[in-house]
Amino acid sequence: MGPAATAEFYAKVIARTPAVRDQDHVRVVIWADPTVPDRVAALLDGSTDPYPALLEGALKLRDLDATVIAIPCHTAQYFIPKLAADTGMRFLDMVAETAAALSARTGPVGLLGTRGTLASGLYQNMLAGTELILPSEPTQTEVDQAIAAVKRGDARQGGAHLDRALAALDAPLTILACTELPLAARYTTSEGELLDPTDLLADALIQCCW
Structure with a gap:
């Protein structure tokens, strides 16, 4: 969810891919939504609910023909089982x-x-x-x-x-x-x-x- 962390993650994907030309890289769609409500508060006291925004983002990625989703946010990993069940998508588990x-x-x-x-x-x-x-x-x-x-x-x-x-x-x-x-x-x-x-x-x- 963090913009800097999202950019850093994509940079890691690029750097760690054994590519020698543009066409060798993984096709990627990035949905960066820093307005997703606080994940920490959701798990600590339930005062926020980030799930609708997380689900919306996953569905947008599905609509763009994504087949696998990676979420570079540790706290959001908590929601992966429900997201997978509600979208039918494959989520990588960090x-x-x-x-x-x-x-x-x-x-x-x-x-x-x-x-x-x-x-x-x-x-x-x-x-x-x-x-x-x-x-x-x-x-x-x-x-x-x-x-x-x-x-x-x-x-x-x-x-x-x-x-x-x-x-x-x-x-x-x-x-x-x-x-x-x-x-x-x-x-x-x-x-x-x-x-x-x-x-x-x-x-x-x-x-x-x-």
Whole structure:
């Protein structure tokens, strides 16, 4: 849903496609609608309802002959089962792709994302066999501020907040479970390994459509 995150995701699809000419790239239709109501609030207290807008967007993509849909928004992954049922479309599952990538990993893994994503249990359920390190309240506040900074166009300030969150989490590997966080991560100094699930989503899109 975030414009910067949407643009970044398409750039990843382009960069990760083994193409040598324009005609080698995946045919893509992008429906970028930043007016979709807040997904985080919907999962935390039900005060918003993004589903009608999400459904409208999926139906528009279907009308444009899209066959597969990828949503580069972690919190919105919560709505994928209902969207798939209501549209008959195939949706790529970023959380499942992340779980598959970590299936052979041992040891603790950090998880940073929106309050809605964490409250939904999307990653916790899919990674039930993994020792997850979740942020404390002060650390989550830093994550919130990092996301907000990227959304207002200040990724460098977002990086400063993310640095503090990563230091507090102190995990050997951290999942950046919000599409704004990788943009902030460009400006971090953390030495810990970071996993960006949108990389995996881009790879899944290329694998099924290229």
